Amino acid sequence: MKKSRFSPETYIQGILNGDRMLLSRAITLVESTLEEDQTLAGQVMEGILPFSGNSIRIGITGVPGVGKSTFIEKFGGLIVESNHKLAVLAVDPSSQQSHGSILGDKTRMESLAADKRAYIRPSPAGKALGGVSAKTREAMLLCEAAGFDVILIETVGVGQSETAVRGMVDFFLLLMLAGAGDELQGIKKGIIEMCDALVINKADGSNLEAAKLAMRDYANALHLFQAKESGWSPRVMTCSGLEGRGLAKIWNVVEEYRNVMQLNGFWQQNRQSQRIQWFDDHIRYLLESKFYQNPGVKLRLSEVLPGVQSGNLSPIKQAEELVQGFLNRAK
């Protein structure tokens, strides 16, 4: 971080007061890989943790072209009109390779970005998936502590990020298109199985009939899947992000889900297992980052990599020696 750091208390108080500048600075801090920043970020997270958790966390996925930005713009507008404070975050592990951050500039959600009741945070770029999703989870808690009571987490629908996002949200919404010939659109069955609602977007104009047909097909297909642990039957709906139609119904379904799940206890149970998952993920992340940032490891790696690559050195034996050496050197 080039900017000066504040004290943990400054961040914590600022966030609890809903100060957006300090919220953004805290998220940047959490995303930083510098060791001092990480320590400070840990203190801030520790301080805000008791004030987090009071939101509906919604994951939204769908392949590029499905109309996610327009959907989130309109759906988000409806959410803030219903007296909620909304934060939109993104997990996009592919951004470093090709497309740039999916929320890269906020111009794709102009009116939502201009709305004082909404907060849009682009995805951290250039990191590995594990790191990105860990940071997104922390950003989510920071937003909750700042008073945002609905969190939308957007992901790209083509990779492993769905599993990561499913592991941090209460409700998972899959956006699909109708009549694209191939009904699965490159979305793998596993992602469909994860969703709590499957929404056919672009149900407008000449596409309306096709969308209704697709809705019926998916509703039939979803019946064949195993019942969810939550007891919830995934809903299949249509909407038009462009025309803003069908969005209120989707929001009703989200609220219904929350009410039912809070009553039957699944809501709490799901959050508990997500905390354990988060704990495990963070342990894995720490073990790896401490290993690869260790100066002795770095030096030794540069010495053995050519031999491992050419096949002259055994990857197993070299890995053993490196890990053992790292553990021996650890203070």
Added chain:
Amino acid sequence: MKKSRFSPETYIQGILNGDRMLLSRAITLVESTLEEDQTLAGQVMEGILPFSGNSIRIGITGVPGVGKSTFIEKFGGLIVESNHKLAVLAVDPSSQQSHGSILGDKTRMESLAADKRAYIRPSPAGKALGGVSAKTREAMLLCEAAGFDVILIETVGVGQSETAVRGMVDFFLLLMLAGAGDELQGIKKGIIEMCDALVINKADGSNLEAAKLAMRDYANALHLFQAKESGWSPRVMTCSGLEGRGLAKIWNVVEEYRNVMQLNGFWQQNRQSQRIQWFDDHIRYLLESKFYQNPGVKLRLSEVLPGVQSGNLSPIKQAEELVQGFLNRAK
């Protein structure tokens, strides 16, 4: 391992002499999680490594019902008839949950299992994917050192195991069905992008025309994908595992692939990056297994897990303390 262990030299010499009993025992050793076994396995791997690598490594995937067992039985038969020694291995992370090992009993490949030129090894059950794929890679090298010059690695086509297998083979073959209505059959686009050959199986009887149509559709679809780093255009073919038709053509394509890739250097380059991947995977595996097997970590974990689960303790802070404590205690 209940059975007594041999010396590293006994395993190594036995494997180099093509002794199947010692090969099987060595694979069991590699799969064992006992620390003594792991040490011994490391010595064996170190000894056979210079004698590994001389095979064509082929990954085969496809959803359940695509006819993989029958295909491998017949395709394997053809390979051994062409004077090759064939080993068939499996990666099946789902086996612990539902289906049992996909090669669980060898009765599904009776004639191949009875053939002295072939070696079939069921998938190790009840392990995490990372562990399973690491073990499969080592089993592959052991088979190569024992003189098997074609390795088929079977995987189930529904999860993450494809990526793991793609990362250890030279050639990746995807089996598909025609006329199942939905052309993608739950196989995600990412898996199709990985394949070097896409083969429509069950091109027989009344299904023949549908298979030819599907072949044309897939051939068109594959043109839309990005060119591969290897410069290879994935082939689309039909075959009948049941009737044994189209298999020779597939084998010719595999051999053509090897010839072209060895000439243009991609074969060697791919194996080099796979070694680095293997090295990284093994480091990650060691860090995690040493952490979770540490007695101090186990004790502390049992103390803090309830608090982490309920949300009273911060997952981040507890993870930090556990990892730091582990590194401090490491001898």
